[in-house]
Amino acid sequence: KYIGQPVRRIEDPRLITGRGTYVDDVQLPGMLFVAFLRSKYPHARIKVKGGPQVYTGKDFNPGKDFPIPSTEVTYAGQPIAAVVAKDRYEAYDLLESVEVEYEPLSPVFDPEEALKDEVKVYSGLQSNVYSKKEFLSGEPHKVLEESQVQLEGTLYNQRVVAVPMETRGVVSFFDGQKLTVWSSTQSAHYLRRNLVKYLGLTNIRVIQPDVGGAFGSKIILQPEEYAVSFLSVKLGVPLKWIPTRSEEMMSAGHGRDKALRYKVGVKRDGTIMSLVGTIVGNIGAPYSEANEDDGGNVISAARMLPGPYRIKHAQVVAYAVNTNLTPTTSYRGAGRPEATFFIERIMDQISQELGIDPLEVRSRNLIRPEEMPYQNAFGITYDSGNYIGLIKSAEPYYQQLKAEAQKENLCLGLSMYVEITGFGPWETARVYVKYDGRVVIVTGTGPHGQGDATAFAQIASEALEVPMEKVEVKWGDTDVIEDGIGTWGSRTLTVGGSAVLLASQELRKRLTEAGAKALEADVEEVEYLEGKVVHKKTGKSLSFDEVVKNAYKFGISLDVTSVYPVRKPTTPYGIHFAVVEIDRETGMIKVRKYLAVDDVGKVINPLLAEGQIHGGVVQALGQALYEQVVIADGIMQNSSLGDYVVPTAVESPKMEWKNFQLGLSPHPLGSKGIGEAGAVVGSPTILSALQQCTKKFINRMPVSPEDLVK
Ligand code: MCN
Ligand code: MO
Numbered sequence: 001k002y003i004g005q006p007v008r009r010i011e012d013p014r015l016i017t018g019r020g021t022y023v024d025d026v027q028l029p030g031m032l033f034v035a036f037l038r039s040k041y042p043h044a045r046i047k048v049k050g051g052p053q054v055y056t057g058k059d060f061n062p063g064k065d066f067p068i069p070s071t072e073v074t075y076a077g078q079p080i081a082a083v084v085a086k087d088r089y090e091a092y093d094l095l096e097s098v099e100v101e102y103e104p105l106s107p108v109f110d111p112e113e114a115l116k117d118e119v120k121v122y123s124g125l126q127s128n129v130y131s132k133k134e135f136l137s138g139e140p141h142k143v144l145e146e147s148q149v150q151l152e153g154t155l156y157n158q159r160v161v162a163v164p165m166e167t168r169g170v171v172s173f174f175d176g177q178k179l180t181v182w183s184s185t186q187s188a189h190y191l192r193r194n195l196v197k198y199l200g201l202t203n204i205r206v207i208q209p210d211v212g213g214a215f216g217s218k219i220i221l222q223p224e225e226y227a228v229s230f231l232s233v234k235l236g237v238p239l240k241w242i243p244t245r246s247e248e249m250m251s252a253g254h255g256r257d258k259a260l261r262y263k264v265g266v267k268r269d270g271t272i273m274s275l276v277g278t279i280v281g282n283i284g285a286p287y288s289e290a291n292e293d294d295g296g297n298v299i300s301a302a303r304m305l306p307g308p309y310r311i312k313h314a315q316v317v318a319y320a321v322n323t324n325l326t327p328t329t330s331y332r333g334a335g336r337p338e339a340t341f342f343i344e345r346i347m348d349q350i351s352q353e354l355g356i357d358p359l360e361v362r363s364r365n366l367i368r369p370e371e372m373p374y375q376n377a378f379g380i381t382y383d384s385g386n387y388i389g390l391i392k393s394a395e396p397y398y399q400q401l402k403a404e405a406q407k408e409n410l411c412l413g414l415s416m417y418v419e420i421t422g423f424g425p426w427e428t429a430r431v432y433v434k435y436d437g438r439v440v441i442v443t444g445t446g447p448h449g450q451g452d453a454t455a456f457a458q459i460a461s462e463a464l465e466v467p468m469e470k471v472e473v474k475w476g477d478t479d480v481i482e483d484g485i486g487t488w489g490s491r492t493l494t495v496g497g498s499a500v501l502l503a504s505q506e507l508r509k510r511l512t513e514a515g516a517k518a519l520e521a522d523v524e525e526v527e528y529l530e531g532k533v534v535h536k537k538t539g540k541s542l543s544f545d546e547v548v549k550n551a552y553k554f555g556i557s558l559d560v561t562s563v564y565p566v567r568k569p570t571t572p573y574g575i576h577f578a579v580v581e582i583d584r585e586t587g588m589i590k591v592r593k594y595l596a597v598d599d600v601g602k603v604i605n606p607l608l609a610e611g612q613i614h615g616g617v618v619q620a621l622g623q624a625l626y627e628q629v630v631i632a633d634g635i636m637q638n639s640s641l642g643d644y645v646v647p648t649a650v651e652s653p654k655m656e657w658k659n660f661q662l663g664l665s666p667h668p669l670g671s672k673g674i675g676e677a678g679a680v681v682g683s684p685t686i687l688s689a690l691q692q693c694t695k696k697f698i699n700r701m702p703v704s705p706e707d708l709v710k
Contacts, residue, residue, distance in 0.1 A: 035091035042634030076286035077250035137377035138313035147265025159257035166212025172232035187486025194221035208476030211448035255331025290327035301334030324536035344684035384663030421490035421673025424566030429499035437545035439620025442483020463504035491674025516550035570665035574598035587705030616678020674710035
């Protein structure tokens with residue numbers, strides 16, 4: 001039995017002994033290096049002089065400004081020319097000689113200003129408003145007027161950077177017939193489809209080598225990925241591009257940057273009657289791939305705003321607004337951390353204003369178990385679970401933390417969340433058995449640190465009843481499986497794993513058939529047991545390896561691809577607690593302990609799942625206390641790891657994770673995603689603890705020590 005076991009990651013031995021292959025490890029004969037010149041201005045008309053080794057927008061997309069600008073730049077850090085040189089040192093030297101004439105244009109950085117459309121972010125735009133959507137349920141304005149208590153405010157979820165350990169990077173090689181691209185990406189297949197779209201070629205193979213993290217920043221087609229591939233086709237030589245950390249921080253998609261202005265109508269007992277708000281998302285400069293992605297996050301932030309609470313009367317108007325800043329893309333949680341931050345801050349505001357215990361306020365508003373599945377005010381279906389039941393399950397741990405916090409004079413905070421994971425539209429898995437009995441899984445997803453391969457091996461081993469050592473998992477190559485979607489939205493295990501399960505089950509059927517044939521019996525007369533095929537009457541049996549050989553002999557293919565069509569995403573939820581110490585004199589903040597109580601349906605591997613909570617929570621801690629993109633005159637001031645503060649092991653709390661399976665997802669595996677949960681709820685959980693001690697209602701992050709003592 002493998003499912004549910006804390007099996008160690010099969011990915012790790014080669015990685016932790018330094019034998020992985022990342023994109024920068026790819027070396028091809030005759031390979032040249034590409035570097036990009038980046039705009040110094042947030043908004044300007046440009047004239048870039050090309051040359052023998054210098055390529056500009058006019059080469060990449062003549063007459064157009066996307067993906068590479070040829071006449072007008074819209075953010076500082078935007079790539080405006082590429083140089084090709086022997087190595088990275090020569091390439092960066094060469095950049096210095098590229099001649100650019102800038103004619104600065106008025107920029108706009110504040111989305112509220114941009115909304116007025118007085119200054120256009122890009123002269124080709126009709127309006128800076130990329131999208132405006134209204135979500136409405138019931139009679140929120142009328143109910144708000146009639147409410148016993150009305151509260152209001154503005155909440156800011158700041159702009160941050162994903163900061164994976166490995167930056168983006170590409171190697172492209174066109175051999176005259178086929179283009180092969182290695183990229184540090186979250187999906188080889190998605191990148192291939194985009195390259196097909198932009199380059200107009202279909203003979204393209206994309207390989208995702210080992211990837212050192214992504215956190216959402218490597219989903220979309222990067223302008224540089226397009227440009228490097230374009231040049232490789234044009235020049236017919238292998239090309240490599242690896243940005244510096246500063247380039248990465250300035251130009252890879254930023255995350256979050258959304259504000260909510262709201263009014264909430266509440267009964268004196270804390271029950272929310274009505275919620276009315278406006279979300280403004282600063283999605284940065286126009287670039288369709290990124291804008292589509294984070295415009296989507298703005299909508300997701302709006303639609304998930306009601307959280308796990310029964311709010312019947314609600315209205316949100318959501319604006320995704322272009323500005324002259326780096327485009328934003330999905331960053332771990334992609335809209336749900338913003339929604340959760342907003343609604344959980346509102347819960348703590350109600351708690352403080354009305355003097356009701358923070359857990360009690362939440363309990364009073366929670367969706368009841370008999371209402372599940374529940375459709376929230378903005379049409380999102382919460383599929384299964386028991387929110388009240390989970391609080392009850394968490395109660396003993398909560399009481400224990402409370403006692404500990406009281407004894408040591410620490411602050412105990414909490415937050416709840418419901419989020420949405422396991423997006424479609426479909427996912428593929430191929431499972432095949434070699435003649436010698438080795439089982440190979442190929443997934444259409446693109447894990448890049450999460451450990452999904454281990455879980456996939458567990459699923460196939462259990463379905464085929466073979467030892468895990470026999471099973472190998474491959475991914476990240478568009479030539480080894482027909483197609484695929486990728487890894488994001490905490491979908492890989494649930495959706496990709498369901499495809500693995502379906503393919504394994506079909507394979508088991510075929511093995512049974514082959515075994516029956518070899519035993520000269522009908523399929524009904526045999527049984528598939530522990531990897532063997534056994535004749536029920538005679539007791540004669542064939543081992544797994546023997547069945548496999550027979551299948552080949554009888555012409556039964558042991559190569560199965562399943563395409564799992566996803567009907568609906570699935571909604572995990574939970575309640576998290578943080579115990580925080582604040583130095584009363586200096587305001588120094590230390591998160592001492594963190595307890596995550598979640599329901600993610602069936603857990604395939606608790607070790608992997610808990611690891612995801614740890615990582616997500618530490619990123620959320622970073623956003624709560626340290627991280628933000630600091631911008632002056634449109635230019636990022638802290639684009640280095642010396643200035644942009646990400647938490648390390650030193651800042652990490654002691655963590656504990658409990659999962660209660662109070663509902664299953666409707667997917668064949670019964671699981672829900674956990675890859676983003678920690679990042680979704682961690683920040684408001686920490687802020688809730690700070691409020692508990694200081695009685696300050698904090699509406700923006702990162703919270704600094706001086707915010708607490710001033
Ligand atoms: N898992 C499980 N049982 C469940 C759910 C998940 O055992 N019920 C395990 C899975 O086997 C997998 C892990 O938990 O090992 C996460 O699975 P899942 O929730 O399906 O999420 P994904 O694999 O799709 O990961 C994507 C998610 C996202 S969207 C971001 S952003 C993120 C994150 O994962 N980026 C990461 N975690 C990251 N972790 C690392 N190391 N690097 C990143 O870039
Ligand atoms: Mo993600």
